[in-house]
Amino acid sequence: QVQLVESGGGLVQAGGSLRLSCTASGRTFTWHAMGWFRQAPGKEREFVAGVRWSGINTNYADSVKGRFTISRDKDKNTVSLQMNSLKPTDTAVYYCATRLSPRIGPPPPEYEYWGQGTQVTVST
Secondary structure (H helix, E strand, C coil): CEEEEEECCEEEECCCCEEEEEEEEECCCCCCEEEEEEECCCCCCEEEEEEECCCCCEEECCCCCCCEEEEEEHHHCEEEEEECCCCHHHCEEEEEEEECCCCCCCCHHHCCEECCCEEEEEEC
């Protein structure tokens, strides 16, 4: 079993930054993939960024490339998502998830464990 807890969401103006964190407890392995996803009202959950728990190999959705950075803090068993140059279209509930596979990326149904989500709201 793996437990994931997100933190760091909030309200920010367009152009601002936020840092999300996902702390894992339980059985995680360096070759497992971890992903950040988001879901806006009325839309499907979409992949945002992913990394292996080892911190090696990353993958990003085209919509966030160059603005978001995913990283692993091994000492704290935490994966963070640094979000810069935020846009109102980034407004969503952000979830972290992990899967018992090394493949990074979508689709969401292939991830076995999910956090509870954290709201990110970007105002104009």
